[in-house]
Amino acid sequence: MANVSAEQLGTESISSLLIKQALPASIGILVMSLNVLVDSIFVGNWIGSIAIAAINVVLPISFFIGALGMAIGIGGASIISRALGADNKEKALRTFGNQISFTILITVIMVAVGLTYVDTLIPAFGGKGSIFELAKIYYVIVLYGVPFLALNMMGNTVIRAEGKPKFAMIAMIIPSIGNLVLDYVLINVLDFGMAGAAWATTISYFLCFSYILYFFLSKNSELKLSAQYFSIDFSIIKEISSLGVVTLSRQAVVSIIYLLMNNILFDLGGEAMVAVYAIIGRMLMFALFPVFGVTQGFLPIAGFNYGAQKYDRVKESIYTAIKFAAMLATIVFTGLMIFPAEIAGLFLSDKPNMSALELTTNAFVMENTPSAMRWVFAATPIIALQLIGAAYFQAIGKAVPALLLTLSRQGFFFIPLILILPNYLGELGVWISFPIADVLATIVTGYYLRKEINKNLIS
Numbered sequence: 160m161a162n163v164s165a166e167q168l169g170t171e172s173i174s175s176l177l178i179k180q181a182l183p184a185s186i187g188i189l190v191m192s193l194n195v196l197v198d199s200i201f202v203g204n205w206i207g208s209i210a211i212a213a214i215n216v217v218l219p220i221s222f223f224i225g226a227l228g229m230a231i232g233i234g235g236a237s238i239i240s241r242a243l244g245a246d247n248k249e250k251a252l253r254t255f256g257n258q259i260s261f262t263i264l265i266t267v268i269m270v271a272v273g274l275t276y277v278d279t280l281i282p283a284f285g286g287k288g289s290i291f292e293l294a295k296i297y298y299v300i301v302l303y304g305v306p307f308l309a310l311n312m313m314g315n316t317v318i319r320a321e322g323k324p325k326f327a328m329i330a331m332i333i334p335s336i337g338n339l340v341l342d343y344v345l346i347n348v349l350d351f352g353m354a355g356a357a358w359a360t361t362i363s364y365f366l367c368f369s370y371i372l373y374f375f376l377s378k379n380s381e382l383k384l385s386a387q388y389f390s391i392d393f394s395i396i397k398e399i400s401s402l403g404v405v406t407l408s409r410q411a412v413v414s415i416i417y418l419l420m421n422n423i424l425f426d427l428g429g430e431a432m433v434a435v436y437a438i439i440g441r442m443l444m445f446a447l448f449p450v451f452g453v454t455q456g457f458l459p460i461a462g463f464n465y466g467a468q469k470y471d472r473v474k475e476s477i478y479t480a481i482k483f484a485a486m487l488a489t490i491v492f493t494g495l496m497i498f499p500a501e502i503a504g505l506f507l508s509d510k511p512n513m514s515a516l517e518l519t520t521n522a523f524v525m526e527n528t529p530s531a532m533r534w535v536f537a538a539t540p541i542i543a544l545q546l547i548g549a550a551y552f553q554a555i556g557k558a559v560p561a562l563l564l565t566l567s568r569q570g571f572f573f574i575p576l577i578l579i580l581p582n583y584l585g586e587l588g589v590w591i592s593f594p595i596a597d598v599l600a601t602i603v604t605g606y607y608l609r610k611e612i613n614k615n616l617i618s
Contacts, residue, residue: 167322168240168244168322168459168460168463168464173460173472173475173476173479174479176460176476177453177456177457177460177476177479177480177483178456179324179456180319180322180324180455180456180457180459180460181452181453181455181456181457181480181483182324182452182456185448185449185451185452185453185456186328186332186452189445189448189449189452193335193445195441195444195445196441196442196444196445197339197342198214198338198339198342198356198359198360199211199214199437199438199441199506200505200506201339201342201343201346201347201356202214202342202346202353202356203506203507203508204506204507204508205346205347206293206346206352206353206356207517207520208431208434208506208507208517208520208521208524209289209290209293209430209434209516209517209520210293210353210356211434211437211438211506212290212430212433212434212437213286213290213293213294213297213353214294214297214356214437215285215417215421215433215434215436215437215440216281216284216285216286216290216294216298216417216421216433217281217284217286217294217297217298217301218417218440219284219413219414219416219417219418220273220280220284220298220302220414221273221298221301221302221305221308222410222413222414223410223411223413223414224266224269224270224273224302224305224308224309225266225305225308225309225311225312226309226312226406226407226410226411227262227265227266227269227309227407228262228266228308228309228310228311228312228313229309229312229313229316229406229407229410230403230404230406230407230410231258231261231262231265231309231313231399231403232258232262232312232313232314232315232316232317232403233316233402233403233406233458233553234398234399234400234401234402234403234404234406235254235255235257235258235313235316235317235320235399235402235403236316236317236319236320236458236459236462237320237402237458237462237553237554237555237556238250238251238254238395238398238399238402238556239251239254239255239317239320239321239382240320240458240459240462240463240466240554241462241463241465241466241555241556242254242466243320243321243463243466244462244463244464244465244466244467245466245467248381251382252382252383252384252388253388253392253395254395254398254399255317255382255384255388256384256387256388256389256390257388257389257391257392257395257396257399258313258317258399259310259313259384259389260389260390260391261391261396261399262309262310262313263306263310266305266306266309266310267306269305270302270303270305270306273302273305274299274302277295277298277299278295280298281294281295281298283418284414284417284418284421285417285418285420285421285422285424285425285433286421287425288425288429288430289430289516290430290433293353296352296353296354296357297353297354297356297357298357299357300354300357300358300360300361301357301360301361303361304360304361304362304364304365305364307364307365307367307368308364308367310368310371311330311334311364311367311368311371314330314368314371314374314375315327315330315331315371317382318330318371318374318380319455319458319459320458320459320462321380321381321382322459323374323379323380324456326374326379329370330367330370330371330374331367333363333366333367333370334363334364334366334367335363337359337362337363337366337367338359338360338362338363341355341358341359341362341363342355342356342359344359345358345359346359401558402553402556402558402561404558404562406553406565408562408565408566408570409565409566409569412566412569412570412574413569415574416569416573416574416577417440419574419577419578420436420577420589421433421436423577423581423589424436424586424589427581427585427586427589428523428527428586430516430520431519431520431523431524431527432523432527432586434520434523434524435523435524435527435528435531436531438502438503438506438524438528438532439528439531439532439535441506442495442502442532442535442536443535446491446494446495446536447488447491447539447542449484449487449488449490449491450484450487450488450491450542450543450546451546453480453483453484453487453543453547454480454484454546454547454550456480457476457477457480457547457550457551457554458550458553458554459554460472460476461473461476461477461550461551461554461555462554462555462556464476465554465555465556470615470616470617471616473555473616474612474616477547477551477608477612480543480547481543481544481547484543484546484547485540485541485543485544487543488539488540488541488542488543489539489540491536491539492536492539492540495532495533495536495539496533496536499528499529499530499532499533500525500528500529502528502532503524503525503528503529503532504525506524507521507524507525527586530590531586531590534587534590534591534593534594535590535593535594536593536594537593537594537597538593538594538597538598538601539597541597541598541601542597542601544601544604544605544608545564545567545568545597545600545601545604545605548564548604548605548607548608549561549564549565549567549604551608551611552564552611553565560607560611564600564603564604564607567599567600567603567604568596568597568599568600569596571600572595572596572599572600573592573593573596576588576592576595576596577589577592580592
């Protein structure tokens with residue numbers, strides 16, 4: 160897992176580059192996703208299944224604010240990759256400085272708004288009934304750490320754009336391990352309950368921030384900033400925003416989906432149905448980590464070579480990334496189809512003195528999660544084309560097609576499906592919306608990617 164210099168992105172074999180870039184990204188995403196997964200398992204076993212549902216309500220709100228940092232990071236990283244490919248280090252430095260200033264400004268404002276309207280936001284995202292109080296405890300504490308989360312997401316993408324995936328991987332591993340250790344101490348040992356889970360998450364964000372700050376101050380980073388680069392340059396902010404809006408729009412749609420899903424499922428089956436979705440949501444974050452890792456590894460390779468006008472290498476990177484990601488997605492699909500009941504059982508336990516509501520919720524979750532999980536992941540083998548295709552347009556700086564293709568699955572297809580199908584098919588209508596949206600989005604993305612390759616990637 161050696162780090163890659165900017166120059167190597169344009170000369171080394173694509174397969175070798177993709178492995179070097181994607182493997183650390185996959186491991187980092189695995190550890191981060193495993194953190195979310197194990198965190199939910201700890202919460203479910205030590206606090207209860209309703210607590211899992213409470214976290215599911217809070218995540219889209221806090222992650223949306225954190226995703227502002229990711230959006231700024233990915234938008235800026237695309238500029239940095241192409242600037243380094245074109246040997247324009249000055250623009251890379253100005254872009255990075257503006258990323259930092261913009262991230263701090265916008266996330267602090269969003270956190271202030273989020274804390275002001277806490278009692279409105281939680282019920283709107285499905286935090287109703289017995290879920291509300293637990294969700295509020297978790298939400299308020301976690302939100303204080305979200306600016307650090309945003310800076311982490313922004314910084315991580317820039318580290319990868321520099322061709323230093325090993326450091327990006329470590330930055331993702333540190334908060335994950337920290338969170339799990341703190342979960343054990345604060346929840347299981349000190350019995351702080353939901354507040355313990357929230358503080359574990361918030362402190363882990365700060366640990367990650369400390370490491371990323373160290374990286375950029377050390378000799379490992381090529382981007383050495385001086386005070387002049389932190390001044391807002393609106394032309395750069397505009398370019399960052401036009402590309403970052405792809406990522407931000409995707410997360411905004413994810414947050415809207417959580418809002419709709421939590422409310423629709425609460426109406427169909429109460430807290431227990433929200434808990435089913437919470438478990439499936441964790442698996443959506445965790446199970447596809449190798450596919451997301453390949454996608455992350457692909458971005459700087461495609462961006463650098465496009466900036467250097469090496470179009471044969473760009474095409475090769477597209478085909479190789481799709482092939483690798485499809486193979487990994489098929490392996491994930493097989494495991495999920497065979498072991499859904501065992502996966503659901505990891506999140507639940509029969510604790511002493513459980514309330515009647517908890518007992519009923521646990522039984523419902525165990526009965527309904529396996530079939531729902533099979534439906535949700537039914538089209539997993541084909542998603543590689545959709546993810547890589549959308550990522551390609553983002554990597555080369557074509558913001559509009561990147562935005563439209565990124566939103567196609569969740570925004571244009573999935574949301575209308577979950578608003579229509581449950582009216583006729585009940586909860587089954589919710590679950591089958593996932594594979595239908597996957598198939599439709601993949602067809603659309605494949606068409607436009609092929610058109611782009613035939614038209615513009617001609618040497």
